[in-house]
Amino acid sequence: MRCLIAAHLLLVLFATLAASLPINLVSRTHRDTTWTSYSVGEGLVGACGFFIHKSAFGIALSPEKFQPTLCGRIISLKTGGKQAYAQVLDRCDDCGYADLKLTERLFTYFSKDTNTPLVGDWEFGN
Numbered sequence: 001m002r003c004l005i006a007a008h009l010l011l012v013l014f015a016t017l018a019a020s021l022p023i024n025l026v027s028r029t030h031r032d033t034t035w036t037s038y039s040v041g042e043g044l045v046g047a048c049g050f051f052i053h054k055s056a057f058g059i060a061l062s063p064e065k066f067q068p069t070l071c072g073r074i075i076s077l078k079t080g081g082k083q084a085y086a087q088v089l090d091r092c093d094d095c096g097y098a099d100l101k102l103t104e105r106l107f108t109y110f111s112k113d114t115n116t117p118l119v120g121d122w123e124f125g126n
Contacts, residue, residue, distance in 0.1 A: 012092055016103040025063050028123065029121055029122070029123040030098035030121065030122050030123065031121045032119055032120075032121070033096075033098045033099050033100060033119070033120060033121070033122060034095075034099040034100075034117050034118070035077075035079070035099065035100045035101070035102050035107070035110075035117060035118040035119070035120055036095075036099075036100075036101055036102070036107075036117045036118075037101070037102055037103075037104050037107035037108075037114040037115075038060065038092075038102070038103065038112070039054075039104050040052045040053070040056070040103055040106070041054065041055055042054060042106070045081060046058075046060065046089045046090030046091070047060075047066065047071075047090050047091035048068070048072065048088065048089050048090060048091075049071070049073030050071070050072070050089050052090065052103065054103070054104065054105060055104060055105050056087070056089065056103050056105060056106070057084060057085065057086040057087065057103065057106040057109070058074060058086055058087050058088075058089035058090065058102075058103045058106065058116070059077075059086045059087070059088060059089065059090070059093060059100045059101065059102055059103070059106070060088075060089065060091055060092035060095070060100065060101040061088060061090075061091060061100065062088035062091075062092055062095035062096060062097055062098065062099055062100075063091060063092075063093060063095075064097050064113065065097065066091040066092075067100060070088050070124075071088055071089070072087060072088060072089075073087070073088045073124055073125070074085075074086070074087055074088075074124070074125040075088065075122050075123065075124050075125060076122060076123055076124075077100075077102075077106075077110075077111055077120055077121070077122045078120055078121045078122070079118050079119065079120025079121070080110060080118075080120075082110055084106060084109055084110070085125065086102070086103075086106050089103075098122075100122065106119070
């Protein structure tokens with residue numbers, strides 16, 4: 001009987017600990033996010049400190065999502081039956097929580113109309 005009570009208490013303890021652990025937002029899929037295009041001209045240095053060339057498949061994260069430790073990470077993007085991989089290169093100060101700015105080169109892979117935002121899903125690669 002004591003073993004059963006001890007096992008139950010351990011189960012409750014582990015469940016309580018698991019519930020109190022922070023959720024890893026880096027690993028989840030962000031659905032129905034808004035993507036806009038941004039021009040890097042002939043190139044610029046983004047918030048990550050990397051030179052962003054106009055041919056880059058790169059993205060800028062919102063201030064809420066951006067962390068310097070995410071610089072260089074690969075993300076997977078999906079919309080309209082297409083998928084691409086891009087690198088975190090910059091911060092987008094006017095983006096919503098999980099919205100992205102895509103370099104023109106990446107944006108035009110999904111759509112030729114760079115003036116109309118896209119809606120898509122994205123997540124960090126492993």
